Amino acid sequence: MIELKELSKVFDTGKGSLKAVDDVSLSISSGEIFGIIGYSGAGKSTLIRLLNGLEKPTSGSVTISGQNISASKGQDLRKARQKVSMIFQHFNLLWSRTVKENIEFPLEIAGVPKSKRNARVLELVELVGLAGRENAYPSQLSGGQKQRVGIARALANDPEVLLCDEATSALDPQTTDSILELLVDINKRLGLTIVLITHEMHVIRKICHRVAVMEGGRVVELGDVLTVFQAPQQEITKRFVAQVTDTEDSNETIKHLRELYPTGELVKLIFVGDQTEQPILTKLIRKYPVDINIVHGNISHTQRGAYGTLIIQIKGTQPEIAQALAFLNEESIQTEVMA
Ligand SMILES: Nc1ncnc2c1ncn2[C@@H]1O[C@H](COP(=O)(O)OP(=O)(O)OP(=O)(O)O)[C@@H](O)[C@H]1O
Numbered sequence: 001m002i003e004l005k006e007l008s009k010v011f012d013t014g015k016g017s018l019k020a021v022d023d024v025s026l027s028i029s030s031g032e033i034f035g036i037i038g039y040s041g042a043g044k045s046t047l048i049r050l051l052n053g054l055e056k057p058t059s060g061s062v063t064i065s066g067q068n069i070s071a072s073k074g075q076d077l078r079k080a081r082q083k084v085s086m087i088f089q090h091f092n093l094l095w096s097r098t099v100k101e102n103i104e105f106p107l108e109i110a111g112v113p114k115s116k117r118n119a120r121v122l123e124l125v126e127l128v129g130l131a132g133r134e135n136a137y138p139s140q141l142s143g144g145q146k147q148r149v150g151i152a153r154a155l156a157n158d159p160e161v162l163l164c165d166e167a168t169s170a171l172d173p174q175t176t177d178s179i180l181e182l183l184v185d186i187n188k189r190l191g192l193t194i195v196l197i198t199h200e201m202h203v204i205r206k207i208c209h210r211v212a213v214m215e216g217g218r219v220v221e222l223g224d225v226l227t228v229f230q231a232p233q234q235e236i237t238k239r240f241v242a243q244v245t246d247t248e249d250s251n252e253t254i255k256h257l258r259e260l261y262p263t264g265e266l267v268k269l270i271f272v273g274d275q276t277e278q279p280i281l282t283k284l285i286r287k288y289p290v291d292i293n294i295v296h297g298n299i300s301h302t303q304r305g306a307y308g309t310l311i312i313q314i315k316g317t318q319p320e321i322a323q324a325l326a327f328l329n330e331e332s333i334q335t336e337v338m339a
Pocket residue numbers: 011012013018019020038039040041042043044045046047
């Protein structure tokens with residue numbers, strides 16, 4: 001569906017040249033929700049502008065549904081860009097137009113006749129949950145409602161790809177969740193391919209199928225969300241994953257427990273997918289004469305299934321503890337004895 005091949009973008013700054021996107025190759029399947037995460041300056045915005053044809057690559061290519069966007073010009077480029085739509089952090093609505101008129105705008109530009117426009121706008125208003133607010137002005141809407149208008153407007157001309165540029169960064173956590181749910185809903189209902197850029201790992205965890213981590217213009221890690229959360233490879237990915245799993249609390253608790261119980265072992269267990277629903281600890285204490293103390297735990301849900309971490313203290317003799325750990329490994333639970 002989307003194919004990036006050896007894509008690079010170099011900017012000439014006053015102080016020399018700067019590689020904002022550096023040799024990126026990846027492909028995104030039709031119907032996928034693909035996340036790109038990185039800190040400020042990593043090259044995410046430049047990459048997304050290359051995707052919608054607003055920037056020309058210095059080298060490499062962007063192909064969407066078989067059409068090379070980066071090599072197209074004039075009428076061809078306009079046609080190719082119709083397949084791609086975008087929503088923004090600050091919504092980019094027309095303030096002097098109502099909800100209905102904002103959503104209608106891209107239809108007007110595309111030359112859709114007035115009679116057809118009305119029906120399409122009402123359909124979109126319904127789809128994004130704004131029924132009853134058609135005649136309100138953007139200034140009368142909450143942030144979440146403004147983004148719903150942005151989404152409806154982006155969908156007006158039936159794009160194949162929706163690009164989301166930090167689309168929830170200006171929203172509070174609850175509103176963020178409702179917009180993310182809407183994106184998942186339209187992805188499923190319309191089979192729309194979604195590419196989003198963000199610096200927030202919870203956005204990736206909640207809705208993406210796969211994730212690419214960007215640093216210094218390069219994609220340094222790429223994989224299925226569940227795999228990346230379970231076993232991040234790069235330092236930067238570990239930091240992003242820690243945003244949504246580790247808490248200050250757990251470190252404090254471990255330190256505290258170490259002082260309270262100098263004996264035994266503190267072990268971090270990592271569960272993935274179906275394992276999160278199995279009574280593995282019950283089996284363990286029935287089988288081995290060890291005591292288990294649960295110190296900290298959480299389960300997170302991704303679009304690809306659940307994963308969880310649990311920190312336990314195991315008390316018993318050294319051979320008993322070793323047997324218990326071997327049992328957990330046999331059950332395919334990843335274990336990490338904490339120092
Ligand atoms: N038009 C431009 N001219 C010169 N340098 C640019 C231009 N656009 C981006 N850059 C530089 O390219 C690098 C990548 O910027 P980019 O905006 O793509 O990163 P980002 O990951 O989106 O960060 P942010 O979230 O802060 O926008 C930065 O060092 C930036 O200063």
